[in-house]
Amino acid sequence: MHFSLLPLLLNGDIKALARCISLIENEATNYEQLLEKLPATSHTQVIGITGPPGAGKSTLVNELIQLLLEQGKRIAIIAIDPSSPFNYGALLGDRIRMSQHFNNPQVFIRSMASRGALGGLSPKIIEVSDLIKAAGFDYLFIETVGVGQSEVEVAGIADTTIVVVVPEAGDEIQTMKAGLMEIANIFVVNKADHSNADEFVKNLRLLAHTRQRDNWEIPVIKTVATQQEGLPKLIDAISMHQQQITNNIERHAQLLTEKTYQLIQRRRMKNINRKTLQLEIQQQLTAGTFNLYRFVNTI
């Protein structure tokens, strides 16, 4: 293991960060020891952004990055998007080049494949976000499509979860997936240039109000990402939510419990796969010796 990378990582060195991520993703020898040396605290605000495909999540993040760069922030992005794996590269690359930020260690972008057909987050997302936190970024945005399990999983990793929706015809709001309601700390109604946006925002605010919890009134922010409208308000809402959760040990412990649970689960299930199980079961069935409970005990 390349422990010489650690001081570089802690210093915010982007190449060292990329290298560490590869080591973790490839489960290089003793990779866990590197993780065990990561510092206990970090000031990185982890922001999950989820919502249906095409809602404008990537566009929003792109514009947020621009604004935050102007404030001198360092920003990391993880894009988990099975349909369009990567669209920051082009957009951001051009802009950064234009504004002479290119190759500047202010921005780190990484795309990760989603896991399985249900679109869960990549199995190493927890470790990778901890590496990014150790590298001292101010913000880590994790974009994930709000389908399948990834939206719930991202809420288990992010300090603040933003759910992006677009204005829909009248009744749709009632059928909004209950899951989205549970995980949203902030709602963004993007594409507010569409005609029925105000009505939609009004209804969503009413609905969000009924879901108020932890003394936090879920704000509903109207944006037109393509025209940079509403973005300062969104940044304010993010700051307000971060203030709200700072020093909330219970919430912090809750997030860490979720991560602990997932890591234990993954470790326990490590060498278990359905194909091998089925083969062994089939053999025992053929031999006429199969007993479900004895079999489970042998695993």
Ligand SMILES: Nc1nc2c(ncn2[C@@H]2O[C@H](COP(=O)(O)OP(=O)(O)O)[C@@H](O)[C@H]2O)c(=O)[nH]1
């Ligand atoms: N009219 C309108 N189009 C938008 C807005 N935001 C994004 N779009 C467009 O919607 C499409 C999907 O955006 P994208 O950011 O890729 O959505 P994602 O799948 O949620 O990441 C793109 O063509 C964007 O240009 C908006 O506020 N208004």
Ligand SMILES: [Mg+2]
């Ligand atoms: Mg996208």
